[in-house]
Amino acid sequence: MTAAEDILSRPAVRRRRFGLSNLRGRISWTFVAGFLILLASLVLAIAPGLIAPYKPAAFDYKAILKPPSLAHPFGSDNFGRDILSRTIWAYRIDLQIAFFGTLFPVVFGTFVGAMVGYYGGWLETIFGRVVDAVITFPFLVLVIAIVAVLGPGLFNLYIAVSIVGWIFYARLIAAEIKVQKRLDYAAAGRVMGYSTARIILRHLLPNAITAALIYWMTDMALCILLGSSLGYLGLGAQPPTAEWGVLIADGKNYMSTAWWISIFPGVAIVITGLGFSLLGDGLSDMLRPKR
C-alpha cells in the first residue's frame, strides 16, 4: 500500500481520545458482570409471566407460610402467595422506578448543565447558588415531605425525586462542558460556522457526558433503594402491588417464623443494586482516560 493510499484508507475523522467513542477493545469484567445481571433483570421485568411459576396475587390457602420447597422455591406468605413469583413480578415495578425516577433528571439536568457550562456568566452564578441551597437539603426528608403532601404512590415519587435529582447531573455536565468548550476542536467547530446547538450536541456533549452517565448508574440503584424504602413505609407503591419494599414490609411481622417472605425480595434489591454499581464501575474504567 502506498503512503497516499494508506492516508486515504484512514477514517476521515480521527477517533477522539475521550468519551463514548473510546470503547473499543477495553471491555472490563465489571462491565460484563453488571451488564449480564441487568440484562437478566430486564428479561424478568419484561416477561415475568413466562418465568414466574404463579400469578403474583394468586392466593392459595392450602399453602400458607410454607418454607422454601420445590413447589415454592422461595416459600409462600400468609395468603399462600408464592414469594418467588412476587419477587419476579416486582422487577417490573422496581426497574420502572429506577428508570422513571431518573429520566427527567438526566434529560433536564443535561440540558441545564450544557447551557450553564457553555454560556457561563450570570447563569453560572445563579446555578451555583441553587446548587449550594439544594445540596444542603436532606434529600430523603424532602422527598418524604413532598410525597406526604402529594399523597403516596409512584407518580408522586417520580415528581419528588425529579425536583431535586436534576441538579447533580447539571453540575457534572456543566463542569465538563466548561473544560471541553476551550479545547481546539470546539474552536474548530466555531470556525467552520456550525451553529451553537450543533457544537453543543454533536461535539461537546458526547465528550462531556461520561461522568454523568456513570453517575446515572449509581443514581438508578439509589432510586430503587429510595422507592423500596417508601414502599416499605407505605408511601410508595401500594399493596398488593408486588414491589420489593412492599414485599419486605409484608413479611416484617413474620421475620422470626417465616423469614423467607422478606429475605428474598431484599436479595433481589441487593443483586440489582450490585448490577448497577458494577456496570457503573465498568463504564468508568472503560471511558475515563487513565491518569
Add this chain to the structure above:
Amino acid sequence: MLNLGFVVRRLLQMIPTFVFILVVTFVIVRLLPGDPLSAQAGDRVTDAQVAHAQAELGLDQPMLVQFFLFVKHVLSGDLGRSYVVQIPVWRLIGQRLPPTLILTAMSTILGILIAVPLAFVAALRRDRVSDAAIRGTFQVGLSMPVFYIGLVLLTVFSAQLRWFPVGGYGDSMADHVYHLFLPSLTLAVSLAAVLMRNLRTAIIDVLNAEYVDFARAKGLMPRVIMIRHVLRNALISSVALLGPTIGTLLGGAVITESVFAIPGVGRLMIDSIYGRDYPVIQGLTLSLAVVVSLIFLATDLIQAALDPRVAQ
C-alpha cells in the same frame, strides 16, 4: 488557623440556603389540594367557618404576603400548632429530637470506628484478597436498603438471640445507648461504606507522598508514620464527606426509627404523614433542613481549619 475571608464567604453562602429552605417548606404545604384548613377539618365545617378561620390565619392574603407572614412566624420561633396533639410544633419537635440526635451521633461514631481500621487494612493490602473482601462486603452493604439491614439485625440479635431490646428508647443515658445500638449499627453500615472507600483511596494517595518517604527515611516507627502522617492527612478529605453523609444519616433516621419503634423526629414525621398533621410536617422539614445545613457549615469550617488550602 481559620482564614477569616473564607469564614465570611461560607457564612454568606448560608443566606441562599436558608431562603431556599423557607421557600420550599412554605410551598410544600401550599401544594395540598384545597387548603390546609379544609384538609384538616374535612366536611365537618361550613364555608363561612372556613372563611373566618382562613382570615384569622392570613390564608386569604396574597401569596407573597403569606410568605412574609410565614417567615416572620418562623423567625419568631412560631412553627404553628399540631392539628393532632394541639401543642406548639417546636415543643413537639424539641421533645422528639434527643433520640434522633443520639442515634445520629452514635451512628457517626460507629461508622468511623468501623471504617478507619478497615480502610487501613484495605489500603495496605491493596488488591489482595483482604482488600477485595472488605470492598466487596461494603459494596453489598451499600446496595442494601436501610430498613432491610435493620429488619435483619432486629430479627437476629433481638428476636432470636435476645441480646438487644426489640425497640423503644429506654430511660437513662446508658439505657438509651443500649437501646439505640442496633439502630445505630443499621445506619452506620452505609456511612462506613462511603467513608471506607474514600479513606482507602486517600490513604493510598498519602502513602505515595514524599513526606511519608521522608518520615520513613528518618527511621520513624511504622506505627508513628501511620498515625501521625498518613491517618491525619487522609482524614482531611473524609471530614468534607461527613457533612453530606450525616445529612443522609438524618434522612435514614426516619426509616430506622420506624423499623425500631424509636420515638424520635423521624418517627414523628411518619406519624404526622399518616395523621395528615401538616404543620408538624412543615416544621420538621424546616428544622431538619436547618440542622443539616449547619452540619455542612461545621464540617466545611473544620476542614478549612485542618487544611488551609481548602480556604483558598
